[in-house]
Amino acid sequence: MERDGLGALTVEEVAREAGVARATVYRTFPGGRDEVVGAAVAHAVAGFFADLRRDIGDAPDLATLLERGLVAARRRLESHAALQRALQEEAGQIVPRLATVMPLVIDGVRAELTSRLARERLRPGVVPDQAADLLARLFLSLIGSPGSWDLDDPDAARRLVRGQLLAGVVELDPPG
Amino acid sequence: MHSVSGVTQATVIHDRLEVGEGAGAGPVAPVGAWAAEYLAAGDAERRLVEAALRCFARWGIRKTSVDDIAREAGVSRATVYRVVPGGKDRLVQVVLCHEAGRLFHTMDAELSAAETLEDLLVTGIRGLLLVADGHDVLRTLIRDEPELVLPHFAFHQLDRIFDLADTLARPHLSRFLPPEDVRPAAELLARVVLTYAFRPTPWVDPHDPDSVRRLVRTYLVPALTSPSVSEPSLSDRTTDPAQEST
Structure with a gap:
């Protein structure tokens, strides 16, 4: 997929690349081409977030985790050759695939944030599950589409996190 | 032009x-x-x-x-x-x-009637989620032709949706927020609407106005009126538009 894109992928090529028989591919993925592509995309997404977790897992608090997470994820995304190529040339193929695995990604980020929220001073009325759900969705939205935020700039990421993301969720120490 | x-x-x-x-x-x-x-x-x-x-x-x-x-x-x-x-x-x-x-x-007429930022956001978010929920054509197209529809709602193509959100929301948000905060606010609201339109959750249910109001009051109003939304140099300004001196 990295070399030839999603559209041109065939089971024969996958088998040749992996050094196995075509029948082996179908035994592992009975759904054929469609299932192979789905599994490969899911695998790439899981790898992306595993790497991201290694980048930022040692962040001391939620605000730092999100700030570093946005900057690191954006950098990883922009330098992700296979994804950038797919978005350029076959967005109609890759975007629905990513949309399919998105619920699992949201679940994963939400679980991580829920455990982080347990160690924070929450603002009155905040329900941890709801806050984690909203933050996970916004975090993922910002990674894919930063809009007018320049996430190469740690100061911008800091303003974004302490404002739009966390102002309603946790009691933050005054800046400075 | x-x-x-x-x-x-x-x-x-x-x-x-x-x-x-x-x-x-x-x-x-x-x-x-x-x-x-x-x-x-x-x-x-x-x-x-x-x-x-x-x-x-x-x-x-x-x-x-x-x-x-x-x-x-x-x-x-x-x-x-x-x-x-x-x-x-x-x-x-x-x-x-x-x-x-x-x-x-x-949406325009409904939004113009809102008298507080909270009411404005509840009306806008709830209205858009109801539109998405009831838009049979959009739902059919997303189901049957995702390759034609979904790319418009992801990655850099979302910038167009942000432009649309800014145009729709600016006259209304400007009544409650300083001009430099409007664009980031419109983007945040677009993200919220899109995520809960595409992937609904019971805790944000447009058919239950109270659930939308809880989302707005607890999370979104503070997010949009927090001083750190703006540049640090503006961080000492008040968030009450009535006391806004500029």
């Missing part, structure tokens, strides 16, 4: 929305013109758009032909080409213009 003819306008939006081929290179579309385009459309165009929407709902975009749309509207093929020159691709963009314009038009 905003006063281009309807056809040119549609071409600009076509390029911007990258419907079909020939995408990308057009000048920046004045998104606010979508509403004007919708309001200025003649009856014949409106009938065609409604017919096209019904066809898309039934058969999807790919399988709908100009003949189908003509038959559905009860006019000849020649009439379709006279009213909307350019065939099906052009019709798809005209339909998109009309739907965005309709959204603007119906």
Whole structure:
């Protein structure tokens, strides 16, 4: 997929690349081409977030985790050759695939944030599950589409996190 | 440059929305013109758009032909080409213009009636989630032709949706927020609406106004009025517009 894109992928090529028989591919993925592509995309997404977790897992608090997470994820995304190529040339193929695995990604980020929220001073009325759900969705939205935020700039990421993301969720120490 | 003819306008939006081929290179579309385009459309165009929407709902975009749309509207093929020159691709963009314009038009009056930021956000978010929930054509297209629809709502293409959100929300948000906070606020609200429209959750249910109000009051109003939203140099300003000295 990295070399030839999603559209041109065939089971024969996958088998040749992996050094196995075509029948082996179908035994592992009975759904054929469609299932192979789905599994490969899911695998790439899981790898992306595993790497991201290694980048930022040692962040001391939620605000730092999100700030570093946005900057690191954006950098990883922009330098992700296979994804950038797919978005350029076959967005109609890759975007629905990513949309399919998105619920699992949201679940994963939400679980991580829920455990982080347990160690924070929450603002009155905040329900941890709801806050984690909203933050996970916004975090993922910002990674894919930063809009007018320049996430190469740690100061911008800091303003974004302490404002739009966390102002309603946790009691933050005054800046400075 | 905003006063281009309807056809040119549609071409600009076509390029911007990258419907079909020939995408990308057009000048920046004045998104606010979508509403004007919708309001200025003649009856014949409106009938065609409604017919096209019904066809898309039934058969999807790919399988709908100009003949189908003509038959559905009860006019000849020649009439379709006279009213909307350019065939099906052009019709798809005209339909998109009309739907965005309709959204603007119906939401605008409701939003103008809101007297607090909280009420404004509840009305806007709830209204848009209800539109998404009840929009049969959109739901059908997302299900059956995700490859044509979903790319418009992801990655850099979301910038167009942000432009639309900014245009829709700016006059209303400006009543409660300083000008420099409006764009980031509109983007945040667009993210919230899109995520809960595409992936609904029981805790944000547009059919339960109280749930939307809890989301707005607890999380979104503080997020939009927090001093750190703006540049650090502005961080000492008050968030109460009544006391805003600038």
